[in-house]
Amino acid sequence: MKAVVEIGGKQYLVEPGTIFLADKLPKEKGESYTSDRVLMILDGDDVVLGKPYIKDGKVTFSILDQTKRKKIVVQKYRAKKGYLRTRGHRQHVTQVQVELIEGGGKRDERVIEKKAKKKKAAPKVESEKKEKASEPTAKKKTTTKKETTKKTPAKKTATKKTTTKKTTTKKTTTKKKTKKEESED
Numbered sequence: 001m002k003a004v005v006e007i008g009g010k011q012y013l014v015e016p017g018t019i020f021l022a023d024k025l026p027k028e029k030g031e032s033y034t035s036d037r038v039l040m041i042l043d044g045d046d047v048v049l050g051k052p053y054i055k056d057g058k059v060t061f062s063i064l065d066q067t068k069r070k071k072i073v074v075q076k077y078r079a080k081k082g083y084l085r086t087r088g089h090r091q092h093v094t095q096v097q098v099e100l101i102e103g104g105g106k107r108d109e110r111v112i113e114k115k116a117k118k119k120k121a122a123p124k125v126e127s128e129k130k131e132k133a134s135e136p137t138a139k140k141k142t143t144t145k146k147e148t149t150k151k152t153p154a155k156k157t158a159t160k161k162t163t164t165k166k167t168t169t170k171k172t173t174t175k176k177k178t179k180k181e182e183s184e185d
Contacts (some may be wrong), residue, residue: 003101005059006037014059014098025063026090033061033096041104048104058102061096069093 002015008023027033038057041048048054068090076085 001101001104002042003038003057003059003104004040005035006039007035008046008052011039014101015099018098019064019095021067021069021093021095023094024066025096027063027094029063029065031063032099033063035059035061038101038103040054041101043104054103058100059098059102060100061098063094064097065095067093067095080169 002012002013004011006012007025010023012020012022014020025033036053036058038054038059039050039052041054041057048057050057071088071090074087074089077083
C-alpha cells in the first residue's frame, strides 16, 4: 500500500518502511507523528483520491532524528561597486520513517477501479454509435444570404497648420579689459 501525504506544504509518495527527510516537525527523537493530510492511497489496482484530503486517511511516522541539510552558500553581488556578501544556510529537517498507512478501506464515489473502468467505457461507445445510426436523418434547411452594401467612410479634409517664424536677435558682447589694457588707456 502506498500513499501521497502532505507534510509542511510538500507532497511525498510513501509506503510502510520508507525513510525520508521532511521539513522540521515539532516532535522529539523517538516520538510518533500522525498526519491526516493524505491526498491519495494506492492499494494494488484501487486508487482512492481525496477532495483534497481523504476523510479517514492517516499516516503514522516515527521520528528518527532532527538534523540539518547540507550547507548552501548565498551570495549578494553588485557589479562595479565592490559589493560582495557571502552567507551560508542549513535547513532544519526531520528524518522520519513511515510506520502505518490507514484509510482507503471504504469505497465511495472517489474510488476508481482500473478494470471496471475499461469494461464500462467500451460498451457505451458502441451503443451510442448504434443509436445514432438508427435515427433518421433530417433534411438540411437552406437559407439565403441578404446582400449588404459596404459603406465607405467619408474622407476627412486635411487642415493646414500655420506656423509662425521666430525672429532671433544677435546679442552683442563686450570684451572685458585686462589689467594691461586698462593701464595703457
